[in-house]
Amino acid sequence: MTAKIIDGKAISEVFRAEYKVRVDRLIERGVKPGLAVIIVGDDAASQVYVRNKARACEAIGMHSEVHALPADTSQEDLLTWVNNLNANSAIHGILVQLPLPKHMDDRAVIEAIYPMKDVDGFHYANMGALVIDESWFPPCTPFGVMQMLAHEGVEIEGKHAVVIGRSNIVGKPQAMLLLKAGATVTVCHSKTKDLKKFTRDADILVAAIGCANMVTGDMVKPGAVVIDVGINRLPTGKLCGDVDFESAKLVAAAITPVPGGVGPMTITMLLGNTLRAAERAAGMAKSAGFTMMA
Numbered sequence: 001m002t003a004k005i006i007d008g009k010a011i012s013e014v015f016r017a018e019y020k021v022r023v024d025r026l027i028e029r030g031v032k033p034g035l036a037v038i039i040v041g042d043d044a045a046s047q048v049y050v051r052n053k054a055r056a057c058e059a060i061g062m063h064s065e066v067h068a069l070p071a072d073t074s075q076e077d078l079l080t081w082v083n084n085l086n087a088n089s090a091i092h093g094i095l096v097q098l099p100l101p102k103h104m105d106d107r108a109v110i111e112a113i114y115p116m117k118d119v120d121g122f123h124y125a126n127m128g129a130l131v132i133d134e135s136w137f138p139p140c141t142p143f144g145v146m147q148m149l150a151h152e153g154v155e156i157e158g159k160h161a162v163v164i165g166r167s168n169i170v171g172k173p174q175a176m177l178l179l180k181a182g183a184t185v186t187v188c189h190s191k192t193k194d195l196k197k198f199t200r201d202a203d204i205l206v207a208a209i210g211c212a213n214m215v216t217g218d219m220v221k222p223g224a225v226v227i228d229v230g231i232n233r234l235p236t237g238k239l240c241g242d243v244d245f246e247s248a249k250l251v252a253a254a255i256t257p258v259p260g261g262v263g264p265m266t267i268t269m270l271l272g273n274t275l276r277a278a279e280r281a282a283g284m285a286k287s288a289g290f291t292m293m294a
């Protein structure tokens with residue numbers, strides 16, 4: 001058996017086409033959805049991510065602005081930027097690219113973002129709302145994973161989902177979203193003993209560890225759906241995920257590639273969250289919560 005490849009780029013296109021229609025509708029009403037991204041310092045990978053986010057916004061007709069600040073920017077100055085963007089009615093979503101330089105307090109910066117502009121969904125208010133199922137802005141990567149599973153018709157209710165990784169950005173919110181969808185969820189991490197015992201029992205396996213090719217085919221349950229959140233750069237310069245694609249695809253029923261799997265969906269969900277923020281600001285939002293909205 002060789003697994004079906006889940007094409008995140010193609011799924012993204014479906015969402016982005018629908019978003020474009022919604023952006024046009026907002027523009028007709030005089031509201032252009034706007035995303036502001038702040039990047040501090042010159043981390044090369046972050047610069048690429050930020051550029052891709054800005055391009056994706058512009059491609060569907062949204063306003064985007066990138067504020068690139070020097071690495072020695074003070075925390076106070078960064079907070080002033082955030083406060084000014086909070087007060088700017090042309091900006092519906094604010095994203096501060098992480099990681100920030102070491103002299104900054106990431107949490108204090110995230111908490112300064114107005115929760116209704118926190119399109120990353122990292123603010124305490126949005127994280128807390130996620131836990132009780134009502135977040136406006138589910139964090140983009142785990143939300144993208146859920147949308148991919150839905151698009152592929154993967155049944156989640158009653159299944160055993162195993163998440164490897166417990167980060168605030170991916171692992172924890174991913175577990176919450178899978179739980180909400182009715183899975184029995186196990187979260188594994190760097191201190192988990194006998195990781196394979198858990199992964200071999202996963203109907204849905206989400207790898208978000210940040211360790212190249214760590215999940216090998218012998219760790220995958222035959223017929224499982226494998227989602228690879230990792231983006232690692234090998235010494236050769238080649239990108240690879242946390243899953244050893246070649247061995248895992250021989251065992252899994254479906255698998256996401258790297259690149260071209262979860263990555264494009266993360267940016268797509270950022271567009272969706274920003275659009276929803278703009279619709280809400282324009283009084284056009286359908287309802288609270290995200291259940292039926294992507």
Ligand code: GUN
Nearest residue numbers: 095096097098099120140
């Ligand atoms: N750095 C890596 N992933 C992310 C993300 O999803 N949001 C932000 N703000 N920074 C990141």
